[in-house]
Amino acid sequence: MKLKQRDKAFLLLADGSYFEGTSIGSKGTSGGEICFNTGMTGYQEVYTDPSYFGQIIVNTNSHIGNYGSVDFEIESDRPKINGLVVNEYSEIHSRHDGESTLDEYLEKNGIVGIADLDTRKIVKQIRSQGAMNAIITSEIDDLAKLREELGKVPSMDHLELSSKVTTKEPYLLNEGGEYKVAVLDIGCKKSILTNMTNRGCELKVFPAETSFADLKAYNPDGYFISNGPGDPAAMPYAIETVKQIMDEDKPMFGICLGHQIIALANGVSTYKMHHGHRGLNHPVKNLVTGRSEVTSQNHGFAVDKKEVEASDKLELTHINLNDNTVAGIRVKGKPVFSVQHHPEASPGPHDSRYLFDDFIQLIKKQKES
């Protein structure tokens, strides 16, 4: 097999470090917050997760592309990342149902990538200096010009992005299902929806800026607040909606961005982490059952733990065992709970899927009462 001749590409980080590699995916220039994902598998699910909108992903797994790409391992309609950084891009993919190479898939979707970089070094830089912006280019070889372009990339702090990835129109899934759940799509992953339809839910998925009145008009048995990109504190519209949902006393479950919004709606703040948690092996302890679970994570913001502990509204239910950050909360006296990690785990271990069952139990109880 004749391997593709690759052009040069460059990566510039906001701390001034500059790398030369080779171009993969689409040609062009693309910037965003650079962050690393330590998962060994599931690259296509990661790239299509809307929570990564506006970010450049560094895969720490050194071989990427070796199982190609398929149409069904996706978390949304197309890749949402702003760029990709890998060590060794595998030219050859081997898998019985692999439909195209990753390179073709990225190119078709306009995603700019760079390969043949020392990703270990880049990850160490992000770990020691914290989250920062970066830019990838296959067309600008003048460093001063590239610096200028990098300066135009917005900071993730205070950035609202959900409105860019949410559904434009409401839609129904699994019509006639036993429990009706209104989903506020602030960047929802497909497999989260599947976890709920598999458990008998009919879902109506609403755009991010839907008012409480419009959600309520569906007459749901429960509400779900999804994952999504950007800074939760920059989303007053969703915080307000969640406050109004809580007054109704119906079950509500939130994942990741949804969890952060539920905390904010209860007067507890969120903050930007030094560098985020993104991978498939983050240990979390359930403080209610005393059990630990290995979880899939993807977040760069977190809920303030001291404020949760001091809150008369919230209770800490899960803790991240690596750094003691908040991994789960529930609202005292209400059927409302949320987690920072990803129980749908696509990709990732399935230890936390019981949380969807817990949500269904809350709905069942409420319906029977």
Ligand SMILES: NC(=O)CC[C@H](N)C(=O)O
């Ligand atoms: N996966 C998510 O929902 C991410 C939430 C938020 N954008 C963060 O980075 O923390």
